[in-house]
Amino acid sequence: MIPSSKNIRLFTNKYCSSANNVLRIVIYLLIYSGIPYSLSTNHDYGGYPDSCDLNEQPECTQTKSVDDKSKTVSNIMKKTDGHIAWIEPGEIGDENTFNFGDRILRRVTRAKDPPVYVIHDFLKEDEADKLRKHALKLKLEPSTSHAEGITFPYKGFGRKSKTTWIHYTDYDKIVKKLSRRFKRLTELPMKYIQKAELLQVAQYEKHGHYYTHTDSHNTVANRPCCGRVECEENSKFCCQLCRYITVMVYLNDVIEGGETVFPVADASDETLKKYQKEKPFDLSKHCYNSSLIITPSKGMAVMWYNHKLNPTFSGLGDLIERSYHGGCDVKYGEKWIANLWVVVDP
Ligand SMILES: O=C(O)CCC(=O)C(=O)O
Ligand SMILES: [Fe+2]
Structure with missing residues (x-):
């Protein structure tokens, strides 16, 4: 019998729908067994629905992708029951992709201890320009070192730049949904971005630099925590630095110099001890001995952890000793950066 088109339709409906069901079950089993995550380190964490990003509704912590990941990648802790995200760096060169609607961004591991990631084109060129223009309008003042004498050994001469500060409600107006971008990148609840320290914009002119320091301390x-209370500038007993994560974004291309360096990233214990004993923090002399050297690129973000989490993953843990870093001399041109310091209470 030659099958009529109606018969073919009935046949395909019947068998394809059961084939579909089988396929569905296989996909379901694969997802819930965690196999896709254990097979690949290149996870796409970018799939949160838009409606979930801004207001932190409880159901947003329960999206399937979050649950899948927390089942299979045990060290990526999510905010359910108070846990805070710690993103495992994997291997150097590993990357995660983020879908930002009009473009795909990649968070690439550059160091494991501390975990350091770079994200090219985190800001678009015109967005970086707008932030710089806004900072100029606010007027930049010569930089001081927060909590001088605690984290920074030079009492002033090791930092040559100017700075100003922008509240998240203002930077979100200048660069649409920038806070949401920070949230996606850090994988932290929105309240940590909104309650971070103000966004610091810094300008280094020729010969500007920031010698080796840590952004936080034990x-x-x-x-x-600083950022939670109003303090007189430099009054180190009023508040303490609790900067879990730094996200630093380059707001221009530097003609020459101005590299961000991590002198002892991934160094052996012996090298770290020697570094701490000899203190070659003067980056005008020691920039290029660093184990990680990042060349500024307009719009690129560098994100790193300054602290581990405490053993329950619910609060700030120890300072990561190898998080020493700094900005090398700007040799030609100038250098602009924006710093977001995400605060987590101990
Ligand atoms: O300028 C840089 O590359 C590093 C800046 C920095 O470490 C800071 O502002 O705390
Ligand atoms: Fe720093």
Whole structure:
């Protein structure tokens, strides 16, 4: 019998729908067994629905992709029951992709200890320009080192730049949904971005630099985190630095110099000890001995962890000793950066 088109339709409907069902079950089993995640380190964490990003509704913490990941990648802890994300760096060169609607961005591992990631084109050229223009309008003042004398050994001469600060409600107006971009990148709940320190914009002119330092330090009991309280500038006993993550974005291309360096990233214990003993923090002399050297590129973000999490993954842990870093001399041109310091209470 020659099958009529109606018969073919019935046949295909019947068998294709059961084939579809089988396929569905296989996909379901694969997803819930975690096999896709254990087979690949190149996860796409970019799939959160838009509606989930801004207001942190409880259901947003329960999206399937989050649950899948927390089942299979145990060290990526999510905000359910108070856990805070710590993104495992994997191997150098590993990358995760993010879908930002009109473009795909890649978060690439550049170091494992501390975990350092770079994200090219995190800001578009015109967005970086707008932030710089806004900072100029606000007027930049000669930089001081926060909590001088605690994290920074030079009392002033090791940092040559100017800075100003922008609240998230303002930078979100200048660069649409930038706070949401920070949230996606850090994989932290929005409240950590909104309660981060103000966004610092810094301008280095020729010969500008920032010698080796850590952005944070080990915390002490009974002192609030800076960014949570109003303090007199440099009054180191009023607050303490609790900067879990730094996200630094280059706002221009530097003609020559101005590299960001991590002198002892991934170094052996022996090298770290020697570094801490000899303190070759003067980057005008020691820039290029660093184990990780990042060349500024307009719009690129560099993200790193300054602290581990405490053993329950619910608060700030120890300072990561190898998070020493700094900015080398700008040899020609100038250098602009924006720093977001995400605060987590101990
Ligand atoms: O300028 C750089 O590359 C590093 C800046 C920095 O470490 C800071 O502002 O804390
Ligand atoms: Fe720094």
